[in-house]
Amino acid sequence: MNWQQALKDYQNYLRLERGLSENSIVNYSLDIKKLMNWLDANNITHSPISISEESLQQFIYEIAKHVNPRTQSRIISGLKGFFNYLIFEDYRNTNPLELIEAPRLGRKLPDTLALEEIDAIINAIDLSSKQGERNRAILETLYACGLRVSELTNLKISDLYFDEGFIKVTGKGDKQRLVPIGSSTEKYINIYRKEVRIHQKIDPKAKDTLFLNQHGRQLTRAMIFTIVKRLTEKAGIRKTISPHTFRHSFATHLLENGADLRAIQQMLGHESITTTEVYTHIDRKHLTEVINKFHPYK
Structure with a gap:
């Protein structure tokens, strides 16, 4: 078995047996390709079946010189x-x-936005522009429903x-979940649908897709990142913000307002409660306020 065949078979396994998204498969494949390129550069002829622990240790040692510990840990895990x-x-x-251990990492806490910052970003939208109503509906949906970017771009009218x-959301591994949606967000989606989208010439393949680009096709992940980046800059917010920041802020x-962690887990579509528990470490000020308010020995 050569590396190309092993990689192709592994990709099919991830797709068919594990049900992973194409984005995840691409990321896993990149780690293996890094190893393949290193073997070629060093004239090492080991196959996936014969490669030794010593060769892999040398590969990990080499990449450690060029990547941060978090990336190194991800590559080891992927391999x-x-x-x-x-x-x-x-x-x-x-x-x-x-027997190769990944570097120990502190848990990276996600960035969040204050409610005032979210309002400022949404208020920075030019509603007189061609895509203003669409962009407002996008940001309202990201924050109000806590969606991943891919979940937003794949959201259907149906x-x-x-x-x-x-709303019905299709998440990682094509797993579906129902997420509550508030009346305010419904209103902005309906404005976009009934006053903007209805007048577009729509690609037949995107007939059921909710959010469309100017050509009537499904928006890309990169376009959502661009929309958020431009509006954040326009609002004068100097944090590093991405669409995922709205999901973190949602949770x-x-x-902070007393929601049950299990309910948040279900709405986010986390398979494990451990993933959701990261949010209990974010706002220490809030936790201090809870202690001061409710503990009898304050």
């Missing part, structure tokens, strides 16, 4: 998954990365259950 797949398919008996007060504000 471990690849070799575990080879064991699963009976190509190997052992994982050559089994996913809107406004009479029931929910943080819910928690």
Whole structure:
């Protein structure tokens, strides 16, 4: 088995057996390609089946010179998954990365926006512009429903259950969940749908897609990043903001206002409660206020 064939088979496994998104598959593949390129550059002829622990240790040592610990840890984790797949398919008996430890990392806390900052970004939208109403509906949906970027761009008109007060969201691994939506966000989506989108010439493939670009096609992830970046700069906010920041802010504000962690987990579509628990570490000031207000021995 050569590297190209092993990578192709692994990609099919991730797609069909694990149900991962194309974005995740691309990221896993990049880690393996880094190893393949390093082997070629150093004239090392090991196959995926014969490569040794010593060669992989040397590879990890080399990349550690050029990437930060978080990236190094991700690459090690990705390669471990690849070799575990080879064991699963009976190509190997052992994982050559089994004894290689990833660098210890502190837990990176997500950036968040204050409510006033979110309002400032939304107020920076020029509603007289061609895409103003669409952009307002996009930001309102990102924050009000806590969506990932891919979930937003893939949102369908047929996913809107406004009479029931929910939208249907397709998340990682094509797992679906119902997320409550407020009347204010419904209003802005309907304004966009009934006053802007209805007048567009729409690509037949995007007929059911909610948010469209000026050519009547599905918006890309990169376009959502660009919209957020430009509006953040226009609002005079100097934080590093991405569409994902609205998702983090959604979860943080819910928690600060007393929402149950399990409910937040379900709305975010986290498979594990451990992922959601990161939000309990974000606002220490809020936790101090809770202690001062409710603890009998304050």
